Amino acid sequence: MQTTSDEVLIVRIAGGDRLAMQVLFARHHVRVYRFVLRLVRNEATAEDLISEVFLDVWRQAGKFEGRSAVSTWMLSIARFKALSTLRRRPEQELDDETAERIEDQSDDPEVALAKKDKGAVLRQCLTALSAEHREIIDLVYYHEKSVEEVAGIVGIPAATVKTRMFYARKKLSELLKEQGIDRGWP
């Protein structure tokens, strides 16, 4: 079965087609939500942000030039809005989150149990990464973006994308080591 491409949907949205907007939303909103949620770490904020992201898509569809994939374009919009929200967030809220993250890393019985499952520990360490490192890991592994696409979304050179990915993975290894898992790398 052939589905309408994202690019065709954008053309229709530019013409005011609400059904095309519904199709695009249904196709991408979960991934955009998860991308934003990993950045802002608040479900209500993430949900508010995705309606803002898709509203921007509705407004700017006519300006979309197809230089990147539609999903890449939407993640760029989502990232901008998430970072703008984080900048407006009170310091106290950020401190609470930091504390929460530190608590997450504590070696309570649940975590100790999780340690038996290497995958669970790895996931826990993935959540403990900085926003910058979480972002690049998610873009590459979950959103399946190429080096050039990540460079476009994050606004950094392609060489920096590779370097940042390396340091994100290196930090992941350090966190795993703290949890008793030595990967022997780097």
Added chain:
Amino acid sequence: MNTMNKEPEQSDIEALLPWHAVGTLSRRDTHRVEEALARDPELARRYALVRDELGETIHLNETLGAPSAHAMEKLFDKIDAEPARKQAMSLNLGTRVAEFLASLSPRTLAWSASAAALAILLQAGLIASVVINDKSAGGYETASAPTTDPGVGAFTLIRFAPQASQDDVTKFLEANKLSIASGPMAGGLYKVRVAVTGLPKAELANIVKKLQQDKVVGFIATTE
């Protein structure tokens, strides 16, 4: 390649491993990575770590849940509050063309562009060859006769028989290597070229006499 280096540095190939695991590398880079993996066991071990990260990142993201059903309602409430679009809701020609182009895959577009470029080159070549040939012939030709001047040649005035069909006239002109120079004029007369160069009066008279025998010809006379 020294993948045993413990410094926080990585080779070009190793840097590509995360993208290789997801399958977002170019064909060339994919080939490079696969070759390196085949000959370097340490790199292959590190690739296994990358694959673990990939699997758990997907797992983690998939457990993040999804936004509530209200998300779409919120969005369309906001869209409804937007000022009406200037553009009509129905798809105009420009939208349809843009949609058609957008529906083409990059590979199709590339082939189409190549085919179009080739067609343009062929056309350019044909036009150039025609121009060059024309120049070498020393002038241009009309569609009706191989002469440089429509006024040059030997002519007759012909009125075709009323019962002659267009097909009959065409065949008559072809059979006698004639071409219509102008007409119809008053009285249904056509100026018909019988030769591309001027002919002696006697020779032209003979031609007229011969042509007069054809049932397609109602009236024929020499002219200049």
